[in-house]
Amino acid sequence: MKSKKPSTSYTVQTDIVLPSETNSLNHLFGGELLSRMDRAASIAARRHCNQIVVTASVNHVSFSKPIPQNSVVSVVAKVSRAFKTSMEVIIDVFIENPETEQKEQANQGIYTFVAVDNSMKPVAVPAIIPETKEEQLRFKAALRRKQLSLVLAGRLDPKDATALKAIFE
Numbered sequence: 001m002k003s004k005k006p007s008t009s010y011t012v013q014t015d016i017v018l019p020s021e022t023n024s025l026n027h028l029f030g031g032e033l034l035s036r037m038d039r040a041a042s043i044a045a046r047r048h049c050n051q052i053v054v055t056a057s058v059n060h061v062s063f064s065k066p067i068p069q070n071s072v073v074s075v076v077a078k079v080s081r082a083f084k085t086s087m088e089v090i091i092d093v094f095i096e097n098p099e100t101e102q103k104e105q106a107n108q109g110i111y112t113f114v115a116v117d118n119s120m121k122p123v124a125v126p127a128i129i130p131e132t133k134e135e136q137l138r139f140k141a142a143l144r145r146k147q148l149s150l151v152l153a154g155r156l157d158p159k160d161a162t163a164l165k166a167i168f169e
């Protein structure tokens, strides 16, 4: 299977924040943002592997800044690392001011997707070759995040989490 570049999966979803999508403080409701992230990230994963994908895990989400009603929000997703059948996708969320063309990062999420066949059996995905400095850093750290996610899910014994242990040695 031919390797891919992270840029192949690059996905941007831009939309506004409607009143029905806000909480009582008139900020974007967290669950709505998670849904937007999941949609963009699943497209990125499909672009990488050209297969059906399912969300296996939401590894990390930081809601750093509230997003006010009527904001223009861009959800930018890219595969950071591909393993055997799973892919880590990093989603960066920006608030954009179309009048000033300024952009500020509001949130970040890290999701894991698994490529599956029609009977939900995991199938192999292409390897990924990071190009930019940021892609290389994200690629390197992805193994630690995968092992942490597997430990938290009870799928990996902490003593076998070699990449995690290496941080403390």
Ligand SMILES: CC(C)(COP(=O)(O)OP(=O)(O)OC[C@H]1O[C@@H](n2cnc3c(N)ncnc32)[C@H](O)[C@@H]1OP(=O)(O)O)[C@@H](O)C(=O)NCCC(=O)NCCS
Residues within 6 Å of the ligand: 054, 055, 056, 057, 083, 084, 085, 086, 087, 112, 114, 116, 120, 122, 146, 149, 150, 153, 155
């Ligand atoms: C995701 C799913 C297909 C995994 O199936 P499985 O039988 O557990 O398969 P495996 O144990 O072979 O795991 C498949 C891959 O997922 C990875 N994985 C599974 N759970 C994970 C987790 N919590 N965090 C990170 N990776 C995970 C495994 O490490 C493996 O990766 P690799 O092949 O790249 O090394 C299965 O759990 C599923 O169908 N879940 C429901 C998905 C869904 O419906 N999502 C929508 C939200 S409702």
